[in-house]
Amino acid sequence: MNSQPSQKAFVPFVSVENMMRLVHHIGIETLLVELCAFVEEDFKRWESFDKVPRIASHSKEGVIELMPTSDGDIYGFKYVNGHPKNTKEGLQTVTGFGVLADVATGYPVLLTEMTLLTALRTAATSAMATRHLAPRGADTLAMIGNGAQSEFQALALKAICGVKTVRLYDIDAKATEKTMRNLQGQGLNMVACHSAQEAVQGAQIITTCTADKQYATILTDNMVGAGVHINAIGGDCPGKTELHKDILLRSDTFVEYPPQTRIEGEIQQMAADYPVTELWKVITGQAKGRTGERQITLFDSVGFAIEDFSALRYVYSRIKNTTYFENLDMLADPDDPRDLFGMLQRAK
Amino acid sequence: MNSQPSQKAFVPFVSVENMMRLVHHIGIETLLVELCAFVEEDFKRWESFDKVPRIASHSKEGVIELMPTSDGDIYGFKYVNGHPKNTKEGLQTVTGFGVLADVATGYPVLLTEMTLLTALRTAATSAMATRHLAPRGADTLAMIGNGAQSEFQALALKAICGVKTVRLYDIDAKATEKTMRNLQGQGLNMVACHSAQEAVQGAQIITTCTADKQYATILTDNMVGAGVHINAIGGDCPGKTELHKDILLRSDTFVEYPPQTRIEGEIQQMAADYPVTELWKVITGQAKGRTGERQITLFDSVGFAIEDFSALRYVYSRIKNTTYFENLDMLADPDDPRDLFGMLQRAK
Numbered sequence: 001m002n003s004q005p006s007q008k009a010f011v012p013f014v015s016v017e018n019m020m021r022l023v024h025h026i027g028i029e030t031l032l033v034e035l036c037a038f039v040e041e042d043f044k045r046w047e048s049f050d051k052v053p054r055i056a057s058h059s060k061e062g063v064i065e066l067m068p069t070s071d072g073d074i075y076g077f078k079y080v081n082g083h084p085k086n087t088k089e090g091l092q093t094v095t096g097f098g099v100l101a102d103v104a105t106g107y108p109v110l111l112t113e114m115t116l117l118t119a120l121r122t123a124a125t126s127a128m129a130t131r132h133l134a135p136r137g138a139d140t141l142a143m144i145g146n147g148a149q150s151e152f153q154a155l156a157l158k159a160i161c162g163v164k165t166v167r168l169y170d171i172d173a174k175a176t177e178k179t180m181r182n183l184q185g186q187g188l189n190m191v192a193c194h195s196a197q198e199a200v201q202g203a204q205i206i207t208t209c210t211a212d213k214q215y216a217t218i219l220t221d222n223m224v225g226a227g228v229h230i231n232a233i234g235g236d237c238p239g240k241t242e243l244h245k246d247i248l249l250r251s252d253t254f255v256e257y258p259p260q261t262r263i264e265g266e267i268q269q270m271a272a273d274y275p276v277t278e279l280w281k282v283i284t285g286q287a288k289g290r291t292g293e294r295q296i297t298l299f300d301s302v303g304f305a306i307e308d309f310s311a312l313r314y315v316y317s318r319i320k321n322t323t324y325f326e327n328l329d330m331l332a333d334p335d336d337p338r339d340l341f342g343m344l345q346r347a348k
Numbered sequence: 349m350n351s352q353p354s355q356k357a358f359v360p361f362v363s364v365e366n367m368m369r370l371v372h373h374i375g376i377e378t379l380l381v382e383l384c385a386f387v388e389e390d391f392k393r394w395e396s397f398d399k400v401p402r403i404a405s406h407s408k409e410g411v412i413e414l415m416p417t418s419d420g421d422i423y424g425f426k427y428v429n430g431h432p433k434n435t436k437e438g439l440q441t442v443t444g445f446g447v448l449a450d451v452a453t454g455y456p457v458l459l460t461e462m463t464l465l466t467a468l469r470t471a472a473t474s475a476m477a478t479r480h481l482a483p484r485g486a487d488t489l490a491m492i493g494n495g496a497q498s499e500f501q502a503l504a505l506k507a508i509c510g511v512k513t514v515r516l517y518d519i520d521a522k523a524t525e526k527t528m529r530n531l532q533g534q535g536l537n538m539v540a541c542h543s544a545q546e547a548v549q550g551a552q553i554i555t556t557c558t559a560d561k562q563y564a565t566i567l568t569d570n571m572v573g574a575g576v577h578i579n580a581i582g583g584d585c586p587g588k589t590e591l592h593k594d595i596l597l598r599s600d601t602f603v604e605y606p607p608q609t610r611i612e613g614e615i616q617q618m619a620a621d622y623p624v625t626e627l628w629k630v631i632t633g634q635a636k637g638r639t640g641e642r643q644i645t646l647f648d649s650v651g652f653a654i655e656d657f658s659a660l661r662y663v664y665s666r667i668k669n670t671t672y673f674e675n676l677d678m679l680a681d682p683d684d685p686r687d688l689f690g691m692l693q694r695a696k
Binding site: 013075149181 | 356357361363364365368369371372376398400403405407409410411412414416418420423425427429430431434435437438439440441443445447449451452453454455456461463464467494495496497498499500523526527529530676677678679680681682684685686687688689690691692693695696
């Protein structure tokens with residue numbers, strides 16, 4: 001080649017390997033705390049973002065989604081899939097990547113894996129909601145569904161909310177064993193339970209995170225006592241819910257972005273005008289969060305583009321002056337921008 | 349690292365350099381002919397695609413768009429920006445990248461630069477429309493706007509429609525000089541013109557491809573004689589048009605996807621029910637294209653996701669068993685898909 005691409009042509013890329021190196025370099029609990037601060041910062045300026053429900057392409061087996069947002073200066077989007085049956089084929093249920101771009105030029109400035117990053121941001125966001133909604137002094141978590149998200153939830157709730165004990169249940173005991181093995185030595189008391197009912201005993205925080213593209217009832221009404229906070233993570237697309245409707249009726253429901261949650265969240269079981277509170281309003285003090293000891297608070301989490309934006313922004317800020325990225329020759333950059341063809345010809 | 353990622357974790361990536369190598373390996377005219385065949389194949393099965401207008405994020409200076417589509421087996425999307433003012437800063441007006449994914453698993457199977465590829469697919473699509481709509485024996489092209497797309501247009505119309513002569517005009521004479529220099533030795537007669545009016549003399553095909561985010565009148569009514577075919581390429585976002593309304597009123601207008609073209613194309617100047625014909629219907633014989641010698645046909649092109657899908661599909665088919673890609677470690681792939689955390693821990 002006669003000419004090397006200029007710096008503008010390169011997009012920093014964080015591979016899975018580099019993301020893992022970055023996590024270990026920062027330390028996972030520190031990272032979750034920092035990431036939670038980035039998410040909270042963006043929830044505080046919620047109104048400054050362009051918001052659309054994610055653009056979903058549904059198929060029989062799953063969904064592929066694009067989740068864009070912009071604050072006017074930075075644009076970000078995530079590509080993410082959700083294929084519950086993937087696990088049986090040795091593949092991830094959820095995998096993804098994301099891009100951050102400069103609104104002024106439209107040029108991408110970051111490409112990163114987002115399978116790990118989504119797991120981290122989902123956990124950080126649950127912990128943020130829990131810190132604002134759980135009863136004071138809550139230190140016991142019932143973690144129902146011990147799949148790929150479970151360890152991240154447990155560590156985020158430990159680092160951000162002070163959880164000390166995790167009561168684990170999964171329909172597959174091997175999943176619980178895996179989670180307990182992975183969390184060994186992380187400073188959490190762990191209790192393996194034989195049912196969801198057993199898991200919720202004494203827990204002030206319940207996180208459900210199961211994956212099944214069908215209406216499921218992971219928690220029934222009788223299991224949920226007064227005063228708890230629930231993070232319902234697994235119900236995140238049409239036809240996929242985890243909680244019995246009666247639990248919703250006893251709870252105050254907090255959501256990310258109502259137009260999306262009404263399609264994808266637990267509240268898809270309810271009428272279109274079912275009352276919900278936007279979480280960002282609780283965080284900014286514009287709406288009430290927990291108002292009483294016996295109140296059940298429900299964070300009906302589906303994952304929203306702004307959380308990915310925060311995560312992308314965090315990674316972008318954290319890879320500067322490190323070796324945790326490589327430059328991808330992803331953008332054509334002719335010396336004269338009108339001379340794309342000339343660039344092509346000179347490469348002969 | 350204890351474990352290397354498996355093959356599933358890798359996504360083939362076509363860099364700008366590799367795209368240029370691929371173009372030279374195949375030969376640009378052969379590539380345009382093959383690419384046109386892929387686009388036409390997908391236009392013929394238009395009804396089998398998921399179609400949505402692109403998801404645009406507009407700012408003062410430009411637009412960032414996501415253009416997804418799926419045929420039920422393969423999913424594709426393009427990220428593309430449009431920033432007319434970029435040229436002044438030495439950046440491309442339009443740059444982009446694209447992804448192809450497997451609907452069954454949601455896993456991406458191709459990431460590629462799409463700045464060059466968009467230029468190629470835009471030209472191939474114009475040529476496809478021209479072959480179906482231009483008068484028989486048309487061999488002279490007026491190319492108005494001699495920016496980054498102009499050489500691709502000229503070569504596609506040569507290779508696919510038999511154009512022999514290109515009459516060039518740009519408001520900036522240097523742009524015309526650049527295009528003539530680049531097309532030297534490509535077997536085209538070239539005539540530099542001093543006005544749009546001069547350029548259209550004797551041309552049966554007119555392509556307008558200028559970039560200005562404001563209503564412009566590149567062609568006025570008196571310039572357009574009976575019987576010509578026009579490709580209006582440059583008007584492709586709200587507020588950006590190139591043709592005087594009176595030309596539209598004298599023409600039969602052919603479009604890609606009406607809901608998008610009514611927002612972005614030349615017909616944004618017209619009423620919401622202004623009659624248009626979908627190009628795919630002409631190609632499948634369900635609608636009439638050119639019906640008379642004096643008819644003016646207008647391809648009001650804005651660029652649609654299916655054309656990018658075809659281009660991605662083409663590149664995917666053409667890089668197999670070549671060295672024109674590299675594998676990116678973009679997807680987390682733990683041995684046990686539920687054990688994302690374990691994979692992270694083992695990387696310590």
